Amino acid sequence: MSFQTPRSIEEMLTAIHKREYLMPAIQREFVWGADQITKLVDSLMRGYPVGSFLLWDVKPETAQSYTFYEFLTNYHERDNPYADKATVPSGSGTTAVLDGQQRLTSLNIALYGSFAEKKKYAWWNSADAFPVKRLYLNLVDEPDDEELGTKYDLRFLTDREASPADGEADKWFRVGAVLDLANAGPAIMRELEQRGIAGSADAFQRLYDLYEAVRVLKPMNYFLVTDQDADKVLEIFVRVNSGGTTLSYSDLLLSMATNQWQELDAREEVRSLVSEINSNAGRQFSFSKDVVLKTALTIADVDVRFKVTNFTQGNMAKVEAAWPQIKGALLRAATLLQQFGYNERNLTANSVIVPVAHYLHLRGAGDSYLDSTADAADRLALQRWVTRSLVKRGIWGSGLDTLLTRIRDVLRTNSTNGFPVAAVEEAMAAVGKSLTFDNAEIDELLNLKYAGQRTFSVLSVLYPGLDLSKKFHEDHIFPKSRFTKKKLLDAGVPLDSIDDYLAAVNLLPNLQLLAGTANIEKQDGLPAEWIETAFPSEDKRATYLAENDLDGLPLDLADFTSFFEQRKQRIRTRLLAALGTAPGAPEDAAL
Structure with missing residues (x-):
C-alpha cells in the first residue's frame, strides 16, 4: 500500500466520469443525506481536510472475477437510489474505491448531478413527492442557520427555487457550473456582472473560494492497495469502514453475497425484490433490504444473526439455492399484509413479514392461498396473530433474532395443519414476548x-x-x-x-x-x-x-x-x- 500524489476534486471526478474509478460490490449503497453533502462542500471551500481515500489497483486477471459498480450521479430516493453495474472490458483492470465512496459520490452529485428525496408526509407514489434538486451556492447572503455551523449558504434547490423573483438579486449559483468558468479572475467578474452583483466583494470571494476548492487545491489524498488477494482486501475494507456512517452487517452480507453467488447477482436480486415488495400490485410498503435478507437467512435455515462469521460461502450458497422460494414467499406475504389492510403508514413493525413469509414457504403456499375459500380460516388465524403482535408493545423490538429463531423452530415442526397460533405464542412467551394483555394495557x-x-x-x-x-x-x-x-x-x-x-x-x-x-x-x-x-x-x-x-x-x-x-x-x-x-x-x- 503506497501513498499517491494528491489530486484536485475536478481531477478525481473527471476520472470517475472516464470510468477509471469504480466501486467494488463490497461497498454499501449511497447513504448520505443532503446536509452531509453540503457540509462536505462547505469544509472543502474552507480548506479543511476531509480525510484520505483508499483505492485498490485491480489487475485485469483479478477484475474479471468480481462485480463493480459505477458512481451514482443523479440520486432519486424512489426511482434511482442505486448505482448501475459497471462493465470492465476483458483484458482490462480498474481502480476500485475501498474507502471514500460516500464522499466521492456526494461530490459527484454536488457538481454533476442532482438529489431527489421524498418530501415529508408525501405519499411514496405521488408524482410530485420527489422534487429534483441541485446544489446551489448563495453568493450574497450568509447562512441563516447557526446550528449547521457552516460558513457558506449551500442548499439543494429546484431550478425554479434558485431562479430570482422580479426585483431580486440573482444570487444562487449552481455549484457544478464552476467547472465552466475559464479562470478565477475575469470569468468570475463576468459571471457576477451578468447577475447584477458585480459590486459585491463577498460574492466574488465566495465564488473564488468555490473555484479554488474544486479546481486548484489538491485535498484528495489517497493510498493505493496493490495486493490481489481478495481476502486481504476484504479485511482492509472492513477495517477502514469502521468509522463514518457505520457499515451494517446486512450491507456486508449483501456485498459478500454478490461475490459469492454463482448464478445470480445478489445485489440486483435484493434491490429488485425490495422494489417489487414495496411498490408493485398497488402495494405501499417500506420494507428494507435488511428485512429481505433476514427472511432469506430464515428460509435458508441458517443463523439469522447479521454476524460476519455467518457470511460463509456455504451459507451464501444455501441462500442462493433457496432464492426463488424466498422471493415467492416474500411477495405473497406482502400481498397478505396488504389484504389485512396494512401499508407503510400503519405497519408498525416490518419484521413481522419474516415469520409470515417463512410459514408460507413451509406449507408450500402458492398464489391460490391468497384468496382460496379453503384457506380462508388459516388466513384469518394468521391475520389475528399478526394484528395481536403489532398491537402489543415491545414484540418486534429488542431480542428480535432470538424471537425469530424461536418462531422458526416452531413453524418447522408445526405447520402441516395450518398456522400454529398456540404453539407460536407459547414459544414467544418463553422469551418474554407474551401476546396476552392485562387490564392496564x-x-x-x-x-x-x-x-x-x-x-x-x-x-x-x-x-x-x-x-x-x-x-x-x-x-x-x-x-x-x-x-x-x-x-x-x-x-x-x-x-x-x-x-x-x-x-x-x-x-x-x-x-x-x-x-x-x-x-x-x-x-x-x-x-x-x-x-x-x-x-x-x-x-x-x-x-x-x-x-x-x-x-x-x-x-x-x-x-x-x-x-x-x-x-x-x-x-x-x-x-x-x-x-x-x-x-x-x-x-x-x-x-
Missing part, C-alpha cells in the same frame, strides 16, 4: 389517538368482519371539523363541557373503520344524520349500528360525552375478550 389502548401507530390494528381487532383488502379509512364517528370552540358553542354545548369534547374527539371510542367511498360521502355529517341517509333500510341500519358498537347510543352532538363513555365501555369489553385472555382460551374465539 387494555385501558392504554382505549386512549389511542386518530392516525396513531397502533390505532388501525386495534380497530381491525375490534371489528374483524371487515374486508380490509378494500380501502378503509380511520374515521371520526362525530366529525372532527365540528369540534372547534366556536362551533361547539354555536351548537349549544355548555362552555364547561368544551374541553371534554375537544379532549375526546380524537380518541379511540370516537373512531371506526369506514370504507373510503363512504368516508368521503360522510364528510362532516353528524352520525345520526349520515346513518339515516347511508342506510335507508332499517335492517341495514341496525346491522351497521350493531357491528360498530353504536346500537342504542345517543348520536347527537349534545350527547357526545354520554356517547363517548358508553362506547368506551363497549370497546373495552370487546378488547378484553379479544386480547385479555391466554392463547387457546374460549374467549379467544371472540377475536
Whole structure:
C-alpha cells in the first residue's frame, strides 16, 4: 500500500466520469443525506481536510472475477437510489474505491448531478413527492442557520427555487457550473456582472473560494492497495469502514453475497425484490433490504444473526439455492399484509413479514392461498396473530433474532395443519414476548389517538368482519371539523363541557373503520344524520349500528360525552375478550 500524489476534486471526478474509478460490490449503497453533502462542500471551500481515500489497483486477471459498480450521479430516493453495474472490458483492470465512496459520490452529485428525496408526509407514489434538486451556492447572503455551523449558504434547490423573483438579486449559483468558468479572475467578474452583483466583494470571494476548492487545491489524498488477494482486501475494507456512517452487517452480507453467488447477482436480486415488495400490485410498503435478507437467512435455515462469521460461502450458497422460494414467499406475504389492510403508514413493525413469509414457504403456499375459500380460516388465524403482535408493545423490538429463531423452530415442526397460533405464542412467551394483555394495557389502548401507530390494528381487532383488502379509512364517528370552540358553542354545548369534547374527539371510542367511498360521502355529517341517509333500510341500519358498537347510543352532538363513555365501555369489553385472555382460551374465539 503506497501513498499517491494528491489530486484536485475536478481531477478525481473527471476520472470517475472516464470510468477509471469504480466501486467494488463490497461497498454499501449511497447513504448520505443532503446536509452531509453540503457540509462536505462547505469544509472543502474552507480548506479543511476531509480525510484520505483508499483505492485498490485491480489487475485485469483479478477484475474479471468480481462485480463493480459505477458512481451514482443523479440520486432519486424512489426511482434511482442505486448505482448501475459497471462493465470492465476483458483484458482490462480498474481502480476500485475501498474507502471514500460516500464522499466521492456526494461530490459527484454536488457538481454533476442532482438529489431527489421524498418530501415529508408525501405519499411514496405521488408524482410530485420527489422534487429534483441541485446544489446551489448563495453568493450574497450568509447562512441563516447557526446550528449547521457552516460558513457558506449551500442548499439543494429546484431550478425554479434558485431562479430570482422580479426585483431580486440573482444570487444562487449552481455549484457544478464552476467547472465552466475559464479562470478565477475575469470569468468570475463576468459571471457576477451578468447577475447584477458585480459590486459585491463577498460574492466574488465566495465564488473564488468555490473555484479554488474544486479546481486548484489538491485535498484528495489517497493510498493505493496493490495486493490481489481478495481476502486481504476484504479485511482492509472492513477495517477502514469502521468509522463514518457505520457499515451494517446486512450491507456486508449483501456485498459478500454478490461475490459469492454463482448464478445470480445478489445485489440486483435484493434491490429488485425490495422494489417489487414495496411498490408493485398497488402495494405501499417500506420494507428494507435488511428485512429481505433476514427472511432469506430464515428460509435458508441458517443463523439469522447479521454476524460476519455467518457470511460463509456455504451459507451464501444455501441462500442462493433457496432464492426463488424466498422471493415467492416474500411477495405473497406482502400481498397478505396488504389484504389485512396494512401499508407503510400503519405497519408498525416490518419484521413481522419474516415469520409470515417463512410459514408460507413451509406449507408450500402458492398464489391460490391468497384468496382460496379453503384457506380462508388459516388466513384469518394468521391475520389475528399478526394484528395481536403489532398491537402489543415491545414484540418486534429488542431480542428480535432470538424471537425469530424461536418462531422458526416452531413453524418447522408445526405447520402441516395450518398456522400454529398456540404453539407460536407459547414459544414467544418463553422469551418474554407474551401476546396476552392485562387490564392496564387494555385501558392504554382505549386512549389511542386518530392516525396513531397502533390505532388501525386495534380497530381491525375490534371489528374483524371487515374486508380490509378494500380501502378503509380511520374515521371520526362525530366529525372532527365540528369540534372547534366556536362551533361547539354555536351548537349549544355548555362552555364547561368544551374541553371534554375537544379532549375526546380524537380518541379511540370516537373512531371506526369506514370504507373510503363512504368516508368521503360522510364528510362532516353528524352520525345520526349520515346513518339515516347511508342506510335507508332499517335492517341495514341496525346491522351497521350493531357491528360498530353504536346500537342504542345517543348520536347527537349534545350527547357526545354520554356517547363517548358508553362506547368506551363497549370497546373495552370487546378488547378484553379479544386480547385479555391466554392463547387457546374460549374467549379467544371472540377475536
